[in-house]
Amino acid sequence: MTSAAPQQQAGQPDRNRPRRGRPSKEDAAETSGRIIETAAQLFAAQGFAATSIEQVAAACSAGKDTIYRRFPSKMALFEAVVDSLRTRTLARLEQEIRSAGGAGDALARLKRVARWFLDVNLDPEMIAFNRIALSEAVVFGDGRHDQWETDPILDRLVALVQEAQGAGALATGDARVIATHLLHAIVFGPATDAMMGRTGWSTPAARDRFFDQAWTLFLRGAGS
Numbered sequence: 054m055t056s057a058a059p060q061q062q063a064g065q066p067d068r069n070r071p072r073r074g075r076p077s078k079e080d081a082a083e084t085s086g087r088i089i090e091t092a093a094q095l096f097a098a099q100g101f102a103a104t105s106i107e108q109v110a111a112a113c114s115a116g117k118d119t120i121y122r123r124f125p126s127k128m129a130l131f132e133a134v135v136d137s138l139r140t141r142t143l144a145r146l147e148q149e150i151r152s153a154g155g156a157g158d159a160l161a162r163l164k165r166v167a168r169w170f171l172d173v174n175l176d177p178e179m180i181a182f183n184r185i186a187l188s189e190a191v192v193f194g195d196g197r198h199d200q201w202e203t204d205p206i207l208d209r210l211v212a213l214v215q216e217a218q219g220a221g222a223l224a225t226g227d228a229r230v231i232a233t234h235l236l237h238a239i240v241f242g243p244a245t246d247a248m249m250g251r252t253g254w255s256t257p258a259a260r261d262r263f264f265d266q267a268w269t270l271f272l273r274g275a276g277s
Contacts, residue, residue: 084119085123085133087113087115088113088123088130089134091109092104092109092113092131092133092134093134093138095112096131097177097178097182100184101131101185138178138182142179142206146169146173149166150162150213153166159213159219159222160223162217163213163214163217163223166209166213167235167268170210170240172260174240175244175260180244180247180248187248207229207233211229214232224275231275235275238267238271239267239268239271243263
């Protein structure tokens with residue numbers, strides 16, 4: 054008995070075999086996201102220098118060629134990880150600003166968001182990447198711009214400072230300078246301690262005590 058299906062002749066392609074084409078945009082994005090997430094975990098745990106593309110490939114079950122097609126160097130992959138972290142942080146900040154809309158007057162909204170900045174900079178992931186920035190300056194090089202020059206995260210804080218100035222709650226002056234001063238007063242001391250491994254800021258109560266003191270001192274210098 055002969056089969057009704059046509060016989061495949063030698064040297065000709067099998068039309069019944071599924072064709073492999075380029076991955077869809079969704080698949081490509083999923084793969085890139087998986088690579089970035091895996092690399093973020095390794096960079097945070099080991100630092101920049103100790104993390105290799107080979108380790109990332111093995112941990113996320115992706116070929117080195119797959120990684121290099123998306124990120125041509127370890128530096129490019131690290132920058133993608135940092136960009137992802139900043140994008141997520143900005144989204145969280147915008148959500149906090151929306152929630153702060155009902156927190157009272159302009160100064161109360163600024164205070165609530167400033168307190169959020171303290172918490173986010175004491176997040177373990179943020180501490181890990183800030184530690185890399187300080188301890189492995191080769192990652193960034195000497196020619197990088199100041200991170201606060203064109204930073205959408207700082208821009209949101211500047212806008213809140215301007216609102217408080219418009220309401221007469223803060224002194225007039227360069228809102229960006231005032232916002233940067235606020236970050237220095239509230240964030241950098243505890244964040245530096247955390248990067249050094251000190252645990253004094255691990256509880257909300259400890260953060261609240263510090264924040265209340267820092268906020269009072271900030272208002273003494275920048276209040277109207």
